[in-house]
Amino acid sequence: MKALVYRGPGFKALEQRPKPEIQAPGDAIVKITKTTICGTDLHILKGDVPTCTPGRILGHEGVGVVDSVGPGCTGFVPGQRVLISCISACGKCDYCRRGMYSHCSNGGWILGNTIDGTQAEYVRIPHADTSLHHLPQGVDEEALAMLSDIMPTGYECGVLNGKLETPGLNVAIVGAGPIGLATLLTAQFFSPAKLIVIDLDDNRLEVARRFGATHVINSGKEDATARVMELTDFIGADTVVEAVGLPETFELCQTLVAPGGTIANVGVHGCKADLHLENLWSRNISITTRLVDTVSTPMLLKAVIAGTLAPAALVTHRFPLDRILDAYDTFGQAARTGALKVIISP
Numbered sequence: 001m002k003a004l005v006y007r008g009p010g011f012k013a014l015e016q017r018p019k020p021e022i023q024a025p026g027d028a029i030v031k032i033t034k035t036t037i038c039g040t041d042l043h044i045l046k047g048d049v050p051t052c053t054p055g056r057i058l059g060h061e062g063v064g065v066v067d068s069v070g071p072g073c074t075g076f077v078p079g080q081r082v083l084i085s086c087i088s089a090c091g092k093c094d095y096c097r098r099g100m101y102s103h104c105s106n107g108g109w110i111l112g113n114t115i116d117g118t119q120a121e122y123v124r125i126p127h128a129d130t131s132l133h134h135l136p137q138g139v140d141e142e143a144l145a146m147l148s149d150i151m152p153t154g155y156e157c158g159v160l161n162g163k164l165e166t167p168g169l170n171v172a173i174v175g176a177g178p179i180g181l182a183t184l185l186t187a188q189f190f191s192p193a194k195l196i197v198i199d200l201d202d203n204r205l206e207v208a209r210r211f212g213a214t215h216v217i218n219s220g221k222e223d224a225t226a227r228v229m230e231l232t233d234f235i236g237a238d239t240v241v242e243a244v245g246l247p248e249t250f251e252l253c254q255t256l257v258a259p260g261g262t263i264a265n266v267g268v269h270g271c272k273a274d275l276h277l278e279n280l281w282s283r284n285i286s287i288t289t290r291l292v293d294t295v296s297t298p299m300l301l302k303a304v305i306a307g308t309l310a311p312a313a314l315v316t317h318r319f320p321l322d323r324i325l326d327a328y329d330t331f332g333q334a335a336r337t338g339a340l341k342v343i344i345s346p
Contacts, residue, residue, distance in 0.1 A: 025072025
């Protein structure tokens with residue numbers, strides 16, 4: 001089969017690999033119909049994720065058709081259409097029983113990280129009964145592919161960790177990439193008073209406005225902190241979501257948050273960032289971190305079916321697997337190409 005293989009920092013290649021086989025009773029082999037590229041894949045290629053070693057097939061998102069199952073898989077049979085969770089969960093360990101699937105003792109974020117992933121024609125899914133979801137009939141596969149990772153990540157790590165369940169809060173999202181936009185879309189479940197999105201890219205800010213942002217700020221053209229203070233009666237934002245993963249953006253979040261507010265970090269950080277406790281120590285600030293657990297995926301599926309969530313709007317480009325290297329170039333140069341999410345179809 002064809003697969004996109006990580007060959008070390010800065011290097012990747014489309015290669016021929018053997019079709020994966022069942023290794024454990026709970027495994028399933030899934031034939032990929034749609035997959036995509038995540039910002040985390042770009043972090044891997046930069047060398048920011050040391051657990052991913054050269055020779056690994058990348059990718060942790062996608063939808064497909066069950067090809068075969070192990071004798072211990074009871075929830076799926078060959079021929080069924082499935083959504084692949086970016087998190088593999090055994091459902092039995094202490095962390096899984098607490099809903100922390102990302103820290104599963106026998107799984108977690110392993111696809112495209114410590115085991116071969118979804119940017120291929122086939123993928124092996126461990127713990128298939130608790131790591132796959134049945135796809136509803138008649139729903140766009142491209143929309144459903146967004147539920148593998150970015151939509152639950154935006155919702156769980158940004159909205160829930162940002163304590164947005166109370167309506168009427170002022171929210172600032174730093175970063176209008178796919179994760180920031182996913183946070184923007186799902187934050188609207190709770191009717192914030194102001195949804196302020198900050199980025200350097202006018203194209204992405206215009207997308208954010210179309211997706212429901214009440215205000216957008218280009219931080220390369222104006223003082224983002226001063227503008228957020230002006231918009232919030234000089235108090236600051238109740239919730240600030242860091243959706244980039246750079247020291248500068250994390251430090252910006254610290255200047256935007258209101259007393260008693262929350263900074264919810266979603267971005268993948270490959271180097272240290274300063275924590276300005278000299279300014280924050282007395283302000284009752286909470287800082288949260290999280291890797292997505294995908295516990296919200298069933299709810300998000302229902303929202304897509306009901307038409308209250310439209311993640312297909314995030315898809316901007318489409319490529320066959322043969323052109324996945326072009327897809328990476330397009331996704332990696334988003335400021336030039338306007339890319340948000342790219343769909344790859346084997």
